[in-house]
Amino acid sequence: MRVQIAATMLSRVTRLTSRTRQLDPGRILHTGSRAPQSVAAHLDDQAADDGPRAVSRTSEKDPARHGEQHEGLHYDIPLQDVGTLFPQSLPPRFSMQVKTFGEACLMVRKPALELLHYLKNTDFAHPAVRYVLYGEKGTGKTLSLCHVIHFCAKQDWLILHVPDAHLWVKNCRGLLPSAYDRTRLDQPAEASAWLKNFKTTNERFLSQIKVQGQYVWNKRESTERGRPLGEVVEQGLTRAKSATDAVGVVLKELKGQSRAGGFRLLVAVDGVNALWGRTTLRREDKSLVAAEELALVHNLRKMVRNDWHGGAIALTLSQTGSLFKPRKAYLPQELLGKEGFDALDPFVPILVSNYSPKEFESCVQYYLESSWLQHEKAHTEDGKKQLLFLSDANPGQLERLCAHL
Amino acid sequence: MAAPCVSCGAPLSYRLFLGGRVSFARRHGVWKAAAAELQIGAGSQILRLRHTTGVTTKKNVAALRRETYTVDFIKKQIEEFNIGKRHLANMMGEDPETFTQEDIDRAIAYLFPSGLFEKQARPIMKHPEQIFPKQRAVQWGEDGRPFHFLFYTGKQSYYSLMHETYGKLLDVEKRQNQLQAKGLFSENTKTKDLIGSRWLIKEELEDMLVEKLSDQDYAQFIRLLERLLTVQRDAEEEFVQQFRRSVTIQSKKQLIEPLQYDEQGMAFSTSEGKRKSARAKAVVYEHGSGRIKVNGIDYLLYFPVMQDREQLMFPFHFLDRLGKHDVTCTVAGGGPSSQAGAIRLAMAKALCSFVTEEEVEWMRQGARRGGSRWGRELSPRDLGTADHRPTRQGAEEAGPGGRPQEVHLEEALSAPTQAGRGDAGVCAHVRPTDGRDLPASVRACCGMVCF
Numbered sequence: 123m124r125v126q127i128a129a130t131m132l133s134r135v136t137r138l139t140s141r142t143r144q145l146d147p148g149r150i151l152h153t154g155s156r157a158p159q160s161v162a163a164h165l166d167d168q169a170a171d172d173g174p175r176a177v178s179r180t181s182e183k184d185p186a187r188h189g190e191q192h193e194g195l196h197y198d199i200p201l202q203d204v205g206t207l208f209p210q211s212l213p214p215r216f217s218m219q220v221k222t223f224g225e226a227c228l229m230v231r232k233p234a235l236e237l238l239h240y241l242k243n244t245d246f247a248h249p250a251v252r253y254v255l256y257g258e259k260g261t262g263k264t265l266s267l268c269h270v271i272h273f274c275a276k277q278d279w280l281i282l283h284v285p286d287a288h289l290w291v292k293n294c295r296g297l298l299p300s301a302y303d304r305t306r307l308d309q310p311a312e313a314s315a316w317l318k319n320f321k322t323t324n325e326r327f328l329s330q331i332k333v334q335g336q337y338v339w340n341k342r343e344s345t346e347r348g349r350p351l352g353e354v355v356e357q358g359l360t361r362a363k364s365a366t367d368a369v370g371v372v373l374k375e376l377k378g379q380s381r382a383g384g385f386r387l388l389v390a391v392d393g394v395n396a397l398w399g400r401t402t403l404r405r406e407d408k409s410l411v412a413a414e415e416l417a418l419v420h421n422l423r424k425m426v427r428n429d430w431h432g433g434a435i436a437l438t439l440s441q442t443g444s445l446f447k448p449r450k451a452y453l454p455q456e457l458l459g460k461e462g463f464d465a466l467d468p469f470v471p472i473l474v475s476n477y478s479p480k481e482f483e484s485c486v487q488y489y490l491e492s493s494w495l496q497h498e499k500a501h502t503e504d505g506k507k508q509l510l511f512l513s514d515a516n517p518g519q520l521e522r523l524c525a526h527l
Numbered sequence: 528m529a530a531p532c533v534s535c536g537a538p539l540s541y542r543l544f545l546g547g548r549v550s551f552a553r554r555h556g557v558w559k560a561a562a563a564e565l566q567i568g569a570g571s572q573i574l575r576l577r578h579t580t581g582v583t584t585k586k587n588v589a590a591l592r593r594e595t596y597t598v599d600f601i602k603k604q605i606e607e608f609n610i611g612k613r614h615l616a617n618m619m620g621e622d623p624e625t626f627t628q629e630d631i632d633r634a635i636a637y638l639f640p641s642g643l644f645e646k647q648a649r650p651i652m653k654h655p656e657q658i659f660p661k662q663r664a665v666q667w668g669e670d671g672r673p674f675h676f677l678f679y680t681g682k683q684s685y686y687s688l689m690h691e692t693y694g695k696l697l698d699v700e701k702r703q704n705q706l707q708a709k710g711l712f713s714e715n716t717k718t719k720d721l722i723g724s725r726w727l728i729k730e731e732l733e734d735m736l737v738e739k740l741s742d743q744d745y746a747q748f749i750r751l752l753e754r755l756l757t758v759q760r761d762a763e764e765e766f767v768q769q770f771r772r773s774v775t776i777q778s779k780k781q782l783i784e785p786l787q788y789d790e791q792g793m794a795f796s797t798s799e800g801k802r803k804s805a806r807a808k809a810v811v812y813e814h815g816s817g818r819i820k821v822n823g824i825d826y827l828l829y830f831p832v833m834q835d836r837e838q839l840m841f842p843f844h845f846l847d848r849l850g851k852h853d854v855t856c857t858v859a860g861g862g863p864s865s866q867a868g869a870i871r872l873a874m875a876k877a878l879c880s881f882v883t884e885e886e887v888e889w890m891r892q893g894a895r896r897g898g899s900r901w902g903r904e905l906s907p908r909d910l911g912t913a914d915h916r917p918t919r920q921g922a923e924e925a926g927p928g929g930r931p932q933e934v935h936l937e938e939a940l941s942a943p944t945q946a947g948r949g950d951a952g953v954c955a956h957v958r959p960t961d962g963r964d965l966p967a968s969v970r971a972c973c974g975m976v977c978f
Contacts, residue, residue: 258828450828507849511840513816514827523833 260518805861815853
């Protein structure tokens, strides 16, 4: 029913907007164009006010029901969900936008829909399938991943979300030799931060899942078999030194128990190419640290192997935070390197590309509605064409461009 | 004849000593003849050895005075030049009969390659008339009496020209009065097309007369010619045309590339552009969706900076053709900004094939309409800084493409900037009545000198 209404509104609106376009040829974004002078017709845009809302937004808040008819439309995530699912793990510009607009709106796009479709049809008896979102810079990989995470959360999966793996391989202070394995290094700060976010996201599972092994943290503390997972997490949060080991334990437990079928596990890692790249970390003796010498990275690598079942793995490649990779690289081969590519080998690649014309239009409408675009020529046809040209329909570039207007 | 030499001051330097040949030929209207023609001796030839320097004064005045060339000397030079030309043609394997000045220039540049920056310091081989400055023949006869009746005015050529012109004016007025009296006067429907030409400037007139003029003289002369034209538009066409120079050359300089068609039948047009040391070639297809590929890479990836992409946008935006053409271009040299500028120019030139003539003209005027700041009228305040950029805030009324582009569309081809009519910055004395383009050198010098 809602879909029908949306469709009729859509057709009505396109008729309206085409009329406004004819009446409004005179507005220009830059001075110096040759358009004939005509009566200012921006009032006509106001007439189609409730119309465009349907073009750029949809009221369907459940990602499970998103389908092709919602493609290009924005749907908003309730803010409390944002707080639970993405505690400090949204991309910085997007979180600023959320704060400014007071709402978190994601656009429903084809790659995300494709991935949702796969997830809906997963067979949990088979080993976890790896999906890799790749694409050029600024095309929307991270936000597509967020969309998928929201869907899985709604479906009551356990979310294991690493917002940016690059943060684990650069700019880390306080590396300690691991208590568990002398050759590896701990990162207490990053591990504790991640444990905190994990706890916020998956509060309700922590009491349900029971630990299956016994873990001795130090002389005084240990966790017995059968204790809830929450205790491990608490241990990691209170004792910074054992945080990394706690993370390792959590990962191991979850992997082991997901096949039991008690819950479904989604492993979502953004910037997974960091795991197989170089690091910029050095030990006290100024020798370089390789990626596998970091305990966190080591454990995470084990996690993204497809030797477990009962869930799915969604990964994103990212050049933005990557180290030592050329700016234009975006293909999996380039960003993962040989080692990474072999490790991830059977995976489903999903290309995320720039906006299609419809999506672009929708995005601009959204900005206009939220009064983000203040330039008086922004809502004219010519202005939109200029935006299209300058940003080349790249979502990241468009966002940066609109921030100036 | 030492006395006349000393008595006449400035024109002294223009005296051409005949080396003894003295002529009594007198001519009216000698203002033109005196310049280039050599006095042909007729009459008694009294050989007198004439020295060019004041040796009698025993000072080395030779260095102070301009060199004077004898007629024989010039003739010899001309002969040598012609023979040299034939030798050169032989050397280059060309036909000596049809060896033009351009061929000579090319041959010299080939045989004597020079890396000097100053073009005028490089080896040249030109006709002696262009190398040796024009000098005036001696103006008086053996008995000391000058040939020209206006000699004692000091500026005989100028005054005789004025005299002639005024005579023509009176003639024209008389004819008109007669026609009016007879009632055959008709409004002249034939308006002479003066649009594409301009009056001579002072320097050019001085060259023609081989005489120094003052600004007031020049202005007076031009006023007289204008007056002649107001009485009758097509009066004395030949005479007047001698004093007009065409300016249409610049605006016609833009060649419009013909459209080419590729295998699928899609029309496209190619052209080149450059900026600083970047060279770009652009191929613009007629139908497309606004995709631009630079060296095979999408322009978003090639130019991460917004400013460069704005530069690319400008030609399309100006013609309201955003998103209608596909472009493939190659660029080399320079940095990102200059590459962007080069591609911009190349695209603009290629677009000329798709647009009408008026739009091409519109693009030429593009600078004035706020496209880029270059090519605009520079106010005297702007001329105060070294690179003529405004130093005040809010000086950019233009859009984001506000950097001075050396080569924006056709402005580069119509090099002189438009002289502002009634612009306070231009000195009055050089303002041509037509208000047309002045050579940039003149305008620049006026701007600098007067303010």
